[in-house]
Amino acid sequence: MEECSMDLYGPTLTFQNLCYCITEKQGFFCRKGHKKDVLKDVSGIMKPGMNAIMGPTGSGKTSLLDVIAGRKDPQGLCSGEVLVDSKVVTSDLRLSSAYVVQDDILMGTLTVRENLAFSVNLRLPPDQFSSQDKVFRVNNVLEELCLQDCADTKIGTEFLRGISGGERKRCSIGMELITSPSLLFLDEPTTGLDANTANSIIALLQRLSRNGKTIIFSIHQPRFSIFRQFDHLTLMNKGEIIYAGPANQAVGYFEDLGYKCEVFNNPADFFLDVINGEIDPVLGLPDAELHIRAVKSSYVCLSAHMSSWECINIAIFQLRVVCGRTVKNILRNPQTSYAQLILNIIFAVLVGLIYFQIPHTLPEALQNRIGAFFFLIINMVFGNLSAVELFINERALFIHENSSGYYRTSVYFLSKVFADLVPNRIVPVFIFSSIAYYMMGLKTDVEAFLLFALTMSLVSLSAVGLAFLVSASVSSFAMANILIALPFVFMMVFGGFLVNLNSMLSWMSWMKWASIFRYGLEAVTINEMRGQVFTDNYTVLTGEMYLKMQGIDYSLWGFWQNEIALLGIMSVCMLLAYIQLLRINRWK
Numbered sequence: 001m002e003e004c005s006m007d008l009y010g011p012t013l014t015f016q017n018l019c020y021c022i023t024e025k026q027g028f029f030c031r032k033g034h035k036k037d038v039l040k041d042v043s044g045i046m047k048p049g050m051n052a053i054m055g056p057t058g059s060g061k062t063s064l065l066d067v068i069a070g071r072k073d074p075q076g077l078c079s080g081e082v083l084v085d086s087k088v089v090t091s092d093l094r095l096s097s098a099y100v101v102q103d104d105i106l107m108g109t110l111t112v113r114e115n116l117a118f119s120v121n122l123r124l125p126p127d128q129f130s131s132q133d134k135v136f137r138v139n140n141v142l143e144e145l146c147l148q149d150c151a152d153t154k155i156g157t158e159f160l161r162g163i164s165g166g167e168r169k170r171c172s173i174g175m176e177l178i179t180s181p182s183l184l185f186l187d188e189p190t191t192g193l194d195a196n197t198a199n200s201i202i203a204l205l206q207r208l209s210r211n212g213k214t215i216i217f218s219i220h221q222p223r224f225s226i227f228r229q230f231d232h233l234t235l236m237n238k239g240e241i242i243y244a245g246p247a248n249q250a251v252g253y254f255e256d257l258g259y260k261c262e263v264f265n266n267p268a269d270f271f272l273d274v275i276n277g278e279i280d281p282v283l284g285l286p287d288a289e290l291h292i293r294a295v296k297s298s299y300v301c302l303s304a305h306m307s308s309w310e311c312i313n314i315a316i317f318q319l320r321v322v323c324g325r326t327v328k329n330i331l332r333n334p335q336t337s338y339a340q341l342i343l344n345i346i347f348a349v350l351v352g353l354i355y356f357q358i359p360h361t362l363p364e365a366l367q368n369r370i371g372a373f374f375f376l377i378i379n380m381v382f383g384n385l386s387a388v389e390l391f392i393n394e395r396a397l398f399i400h401e402n403s404s405g406y407y408r409t410s411v412y413f414l415s416k417v418f419a420d421l422v423p424n425r426i427v428p429v430f431i432f433s434s435i436a437y438y439m440m441g442l443k444t445d446v447e448a449f450l451l452f453a454l455t456m457s458l459v460s461l462s463a464v465g466l467a468f469l470v471s472a473s474v475s476s477f478a479m480a481n482i483l484i485a486l487p488f489v490f491m492m493v494f495g496g497f498l499v500n501l502n503s504m505l506s507w508m509s510w511m512k513w514a515s516i517f518r519y520g521l522e523a524v525t526i527n528e529m530r531g532q533v534f535t536d537n538y539t540v541l542t543g544e545m546y547l548k549m550q551g552i553d554y555s556l557w558g559f560w561q562n563e564i565a566l567l568g569i570m571s572v573c574m575l576l577a578y579i580q581l582l583r584i585n586r587w588k
């Protein structure tokens with residue numbers, strides 16, 4: 001086993017007197033809760049090389065890693081500080097260091113090379129690195145991580161078989177190495193991998209550490225071939241450090257305290273057995289207690305060469321790169337878009353057949369028209385329930401990339417919204433409107449058709465806006481479905497078709513002002529009825545007379561106020577959705 005050799009170069013990270021506590025809420029409404037100390041006054045030093053943080057489950061190793069990497073909510077930090085090369089750092093360290101999360105968070109529909117290119121494009125400033133430089137970097141990382149053979153293979157999704165687990169992990173490491181960070185944090189890099197793959201990942205990290213990197217990682221219970229590659233070991237138990245020092249001296253330290261490690265025992269297992277109280281002290285040292293052994297070795301202070309790219313990224317450039325990835329993702333995973341389009345076509349034909357060429361004779365002229373409009377609006381609203389998945393699907397990816405400084409929240413929001421609205425909402429609605437409108441035999445002039453299609457689009461977009469708001473506010477589909485169905489049903493009741501709004505209890509009727517159904521129904525009714533004449537054997541009824549009877553303002557403003565209200569609902573919902581995205585908790 002190598003000791004953390006003094007001639008390795010790279011940044012040195014120290015942490016002093018870190019106390020971290022969390023407040024466990026007792027119930028849904030209870031704001032105050034019971035305080036739990038996750039880290040109890042811990043101090044230590046991580047030098048260039050391989051720094052492992054080990055301990056039994058729940059001992060606080062991930063918490064320590066997250067606190068020193070600036071990923072844990074600073075509100076919980078009661079005391080202490082983290083220094084890199086003797087300079088105090090804040091949680092902004094997360095923007096300039098590299099952190100590989102335990103569950104590989106990658107875009108499954110993109111290839112290994114495309115994922116690395118995405119990272120390099122967003123994290124290296126475009127004015128300092130040419131496209132060739134970036135391609136060169138991607139190729140270098142592919143070579144360094146031995147990923148050339150699967151460079152053009154897709155990562156894989158739940159529907160698409162992709163690269164292997166080890167390759168995924170190497171790709172995740174590559175996403176971070178692409179900026180050549182000197183400080184690399186990894187949360188349990190071997191979890192979920194088979195023994196050989198785990199070994200090769202640790203060997204890779206060791207190789208990287210020999211080239212000027214300080215590698216800090218948490219690990220649960222490594223086998224000996226892995227353990228012997230560690231330079232420095234931090235052993236944790238119940239939020240405290242019980243050993244910190246050269247990994248190859250840890251056995252000796254415990255033996256000095258009276259704990260005997262059998263010849264064939266794996267030191268990593270031995271330490272956990274000692275911590276768990278499964279090994280008793282021998283050598284007449286029954287009272288042996290484990291003390292923190294803070295190793296005060298001298299180290300050379302090197303200037304931190306971590307650079308902060310956050311300010312350099314240009315929003316428009318980011319938008320191009322993120323939109324490019326979103327579009328690629330949709331093109332390679334087109335099921336939702338196809339389903340939306342096919343559903344709209346089938347539904348349009350169905351509605352067209354049910355209400356085929358509505359006559360101008362009473363009473364069916366009115367009954368069928370209003371019934372058809374209500375039916376169409378129901379389809380426009382409920383057909384967009386799928387929009388609730390927009391931000392839930394990629395929540396983990398967004399949190400990881402956004403907190404690592406890949407892009408701004410606004411860039412992500414705009415790219416997702418446009419990439420969803422055009423193929424999934426606007427295009428299918430126009431196709432739907434064209435088929436249904438002419439099959440039903442509504443007004444033949446083009447202006448009336450365009451206003452009909454516009455109203456249908458605005459109804460659809462307002463419903464989508466509400467779905468986006470729900471999607472950005474919760475993290476589970478079950479919750480999203482409950483939250484979206486309820487307002488839609490209420491809006492339907494207050495739409496003016498199922499109940500006469502003028503006869504409602506006055507304290508309830510205000511809800512009609514928030515009903516997408518009402519605005520949509522009024523707009524299409526005005527558009528269709530104005531200038532029409534309906535007859536039966538004895539009666540002549542003009543569209544205007546009908547609208548007046550219903551209490552609908554059919555002036556030009558009367559029509560457009562509905563469109564503006566729909567636009568307003570959509571804009572407010574989109575804005576709130578964006579605010580909700582900003583409010584998502586990025587801390588671990």
Ligand SMILES: Nc1ncnc2c1ncn2[C@@H]1O[C@H](COP(=O)(O)OP(=O)(O)OP(=O)(O)O)[C@@H](O)[C@H]1O
Nearest residue numbers: 022038055056057058059060061062063064220588
């Ligand atoms: N944000 C949090 N909210 C609630 N509890 C937390 C939070 N962060 C840490 N803890 C608690 O702190 C303790 C240490 O957690 P941590 O994840 O650091 O342990 P660990 O050693 O990494 O465990 P494991 O190997 O199981 O991942 C646990 O009891 C955990 O429940």
